[in-house]
Amino acid sequence: MAAVPPPMPTSTANWHWKNKTVTPWARAWFERELVTVEVSGEGEEKVGVTKLNDFEGDVELGQRKSKLITIYDCKVELQWAGTASDGSEVTGKLTVPEVSHEITLDGLSDYVYHWSLTSPSSPQADALLALAKKSLPAALEKKFAEFAAAIIDTHGKDLQVSSSSAEPSRQGTPAPPATSAPASSGSAKPSTSAPAKAAPKVNSTSVSAEANFMAAAADLFDLLTNEKRIPMWTRAPAVSAAQPGAEYSLFGGGVKGKYVSLTPPKEIVQSWALSSPTWPDGHVATLTTTLDQGSDSTKVSWRLEGVPLGTEEEIQRNLQGYYIHGLKSIGLGTEL
CATH class of the missing domain: 3.30.530.20 (START domain)
Structure with missing residues (x-):
């Protein structure tokens, strides 16, 4: 019987470039978490997210050099509803065209929100829409900030070999180690090492x-x-x-x-x-x-x-x- 090779040490096993697609899980997370977002006005007004109508995009968790990296760019369409100051029910839609690592973690741009009413317009309905525009984004962005950490908490164990000293990067954007400096380009030369063995046919x-x-x-x-x-x-x-x-x-x-x-x-x-x-x-x-x-x-x-x-x-x-x-x-x- 052929000998079974020993497992790679954690430092080596976690060095490789690996990816896991988690898009279906991400949709379920948005469906579950975003409907908990609700805000109140100064009086009896309340408005919140009631349903995830549509979800498009790709969500992945990657590993490179023992770092976990979130890679995602999604479009979400939400249904919102609330009670206006006169007690009437008001409904509408909200589209967020980009929920991404670059916005949430890197802060490269601001979120964009597209609002609309699906119930009849009235002064009270318009006032509730104004409340939604003013207060819901901050509550949603708090949830979006939790999303990247949730990806790592749920799926990080599938990419990393556990070790008591291994701690995933929650920021998901590995920076070069402070003590590491790339070799000067002026010193780089064509390789003069001995010829490599013939590559296997693949x-x-x-x-x-x-x-x-x-x-x-x-x-x-x-x-x-x-x-x-x-x-x-x-x-x-x-x-x-x-x-x-x-x-x-x-x-x-x-x-x-x-x-x-x-x-x-x-x-x-x-x-x-x-x-x-x-x-x-x-x-x-x-x-x-x-x-x-x-x-x-x-x-x-x-x-x-x-x-x-x-x-x-x-x-x-x-x-x-x-x-x-x-x-x-x-x-x-x-x-x-």
């Missing part, structure tokens, strides 16, 4: 992702390759010398490879390997990033060729979560 496919960013192609090209600017959107140390043959490392070593070719500001071709139990040892894929600048935005397309079969969904989520949402988190804005 059945593979390709995965693509794209987004529009409110930035010039030249600036985005620099953000993607400049060692000093990469940590702005990856929230982790990086090593990168933008020249063919030079090695690079992103997300604190979660992704590694070499630059194959660079054509500023239009294209980056690089070998790409993921540090994950699902990624075969020694296997290398090829990531081609193209930048197409328009009149008011730049379309960035990522095509990863050589993705092992069976890992397509994981890699797709990683491209969306760590590349696209990472760039979005620094305020560039995207249209997916």
